[in-house]
Every structure is written in structure tokens, then in C-alpha cells.
Amino acid sequence: MAEPPDDDRSGHRARLRRRFLTAGAEALADYELLELMLFQARPRGDVKPLAKRLIARFGSFAAAVGAPVDALAGIDGMGEASIVALKTAQAAATRLLGEPLRDRPLLSSWSQLLDYCRVAMAGLAVEEVRVLYLDRKNRLVADERQGRGTVDHTPLYPREVVKRALELGASALIVVHNHPSGDPTPSQADIAMTRQLAEAAAALGLVLHDHLIVARGGHTSFRAAGLL
The missing domain is CATH 3.40.140.10 (Cytidine Deaminase, domain 2)
Incomplete structure (x- = not known):
């Protein structure tokens, strides 16, 4: 099977990262935030279709990140690395919110x-x-x-x-x-x-x-x- 095209050639990943850094998360749609996370798990290939499938299935960025592992595994294209990328974000959010409560x-x-x-x-x-x-x-x-x-x-x-x-x-x-x-x-x-x-x-x-x-x-x- 042919390897998916490297969408970095079109500059899409670089543009999305730049927009995130200059305009903030508010400037990105839910599926674009998921793209940024999936970039870490899938260095090559177009992850936009996968990000949009996640939104279509779960309804929002928060719901996709918080979805159970078995539900994420049922989405076409979601391998172990991609699941870990999303669940790491959830774990980070939980720790960030929980830390101030300790003192x-x-x-x-x-x-x-x-x-x-x-x-x-x-x-x-x-x-x-x-x-x-x-x-x-x-x-x-x-x-x-x-x-x-x-x-x-x-x-x-x-x-x-x-x-x-x-x-x-x-x-x-x-x-x-x-x-x-x-x-x-x-x-x-x-x-x-x-x-x-x-x-x-x-x-x-x-x-x-x-x-x-x-x-x-x-x-x-x-x-x-x-x-x-």
C-alpha cells in the first residue's frame, strides 16, 4: 500500500503550528487542535480526515480526548500512538487541574x-x-x-x-x-x-x-x- 502523502510538503502542518502559536487555541477549530496532537503520533501523512472522524464520532475536542480507549480504538486510523497522544492530553489536564487543590x-x-x-x-x-x-x-x-x-x-x-x-x-x-x-x-x-x-x-x-x-x-x- 502506498504511503500517505506527507502533508508537510504543502506547508499545512507548519501553518497550523504557526497559527496556534501566534493566535492561540481560540483561533483553531476543534478538529485542528486534534490535528496538532495527532502530528506527534503520526509524523507523516494527512491527519485532518482522522481528526474530523473523531469530531464526527464524539462531537467535540473535549469529548474525543476524554473518550474511552476502546472507543478510540474503534475509529479507523486510530492506532496505539494516536490514542496515547489524546490520552496524554487528558492526563495532563487532570494533573494541571488537580495540583492546585493539594495546598x-x-x-x-x-x-x-x-x-x-x-x-x-x-x-x-x-x-x-x-x-x-x-x-x-x-x-x-x-x-x-x-x-x-x-x-x-x-x-x-x-x-x-x-x-x-x-x-x-x-x-x-x-x-x-x-x-x-x-x-x-x-x-x-x-x-x-x-x-x-x-x-x-x-x-x-x-x-x-x-x-x-x-x-x-x-x-x-x-x-x-x-x-x-
């Missing part, structure tokens, strides 16, 4: 916390539960994945959560999980589990500050919704 009280950094949780979890294909363990000043002690389940259920064991809190010397908790359906509305199982965890935490002098559900369609705070 300040989370309850006074709520919008940053929500941004971090959405980037880290909203695009996952299955449910995942994370627990943020906090000290007496509500600073982050640990951010740990507590469980991973199916597309609509993740088991969470209150006894294990509070046991881990005691091991870490934590004083408070924030639970976060995602809804792959895109709808952040709590289920009855979510509500029941949260009440069980709040009771187990209170019995040992721990505070459950909130339970957040993040999804592509938004988020729900149990505290704000009166469910906690």
Missing part, C-alpha cells in the same frame, strides 16, 4: 474541584467511585479510586471507606462518582449508599461533606440537593 481547603475551591472531577471522570465508559480524604483544615490528604463497576453501578463499601480514612488520619470525606449515561441525577441506590456512608462516617467522628455525581450533562451535589 488549599477544598471547600473554598469548589469550582476548581468540580472542574477537576469532570475532566477526570465525566467521560469514563463505566462508573467509578473516588474518595477525597481531607484533614481537619479540609485540605486534601489523598484522592483514591475506591471502586470501578459497570455502566450503571459501582459497589461502594462504607466500612472500607471509613477504615481507609482512619489509616490516613483523615477527618472528612468527599465522594465523587460518574454517570456514563450523561445524566447526573442520583439513583435510589446512590441515595441509599450515601446515607449508609454518612452514618458509618459519623459513628467514627468523620464528616461526609458531599457526594458529587459528574456526567457529560452536568453534576449533582447531594449537599446542595438536600440529600445529605
Whole structure:
């Protein structure tokens, strides 16, 4: 099979890079930002058709970068190097958003916390539960994945959560999980589990500050919704 034409010969890659550096990301369409990332994985060949296929499949730059690995692998032209290029960008965004949270009280950094949780979890294909363990000043002690389940259920064991809190010397908790359906509305199982965890935490002098559900369609705070 003939090698795809090197689109650098036409200057396309150089022009796109120059426009990004001089005018910023705002001057580029979503598929052009994906092109820039794919350049790193595919030094030769025209990646514009692949970038446009990604947008057509997932709808936006953010959704494409946050898409599950198996979904990306199903796109024609997406090999391992291209998948790694996109997932590296997601990992970088998660770390950039998460780093400032480590040195300040989370309850006074709520919008940053929500941004971090959405980037880290909203695009996952299955449910995942994370627990943020906090000290007496509500600073982050640990951010740990507590469980991973199916597309609509993740088991969470209150006894294990509070046991881990005691091991870490934590004083408070924030639970976060995602809804792959895109709808952040709590289920009855979510509500029941949260009440069980709040009771187990209170019995040992721990505070459950909130339970957040993040999804592509938004988020729900149990505290704000009166469910906690």
C-alpha cells in the first residue's frame, strides 16, 4: 500500500503550528487542535480526515480526548500512538487541574474541584467511585479510586471507606462518582449508599461533606440537593 502523502510538503502542518502559536487555541477549530496532537503520533501523512472522524464520532475536542480507549480504538486510523497522544492530553489536564487543590481547603475551591472531577471522570465508559480524604483544615490528604463497576453501578463499601480514612488520619470525606449515561441525577441506590456512608462516617467522628455525581450533562451535589 502506498504511503500517505506527507502533508508537510504543502506547508499545512507548519501553518497550523504557526497559527496556534501566534493566535492561540481560540483561533483553531476543534478538529485542528486534534490535528496538532495527532502530528506527534503520526509524523507523516494527512491527519485532518482522522481528526474530523473523531469530531464526527464524539462531537467535540473535549469529548474525543476524554473518550474511552476502546472507543478510540474503534475509529479507523486510530492506532496505539494516536490514542496515547489524546490520552496524554487528558492526563495532563487532570494533573494541571488537580495540583492546585493539594495546598488549599477544598471547600473554598469548589469550582476548581468540580472542574477537576469532570475532566477526570465525566467521560469514563463505566462508573467509578473516588474518595477525597481531607484533614481537619479540609485540605486534601489523598484522592483514591475506591471502586470501578459497570455502566450503571459501582459497589461502594462504607466500612472500607471509613477504615481507609482512619489509616490516613483523615477527618472528612468527599465522594465523587460518574454517570456514563450523561445524566447526573442520583439513583435510589446512590441515595441509599450515601446515607449508609454518612452514618458509618459519623459513628467514627468523620464528616461526609458531599457526594458529587459528574456526567457529560452536568453534576449533582447531594449537599446542595438536600440529600445529605
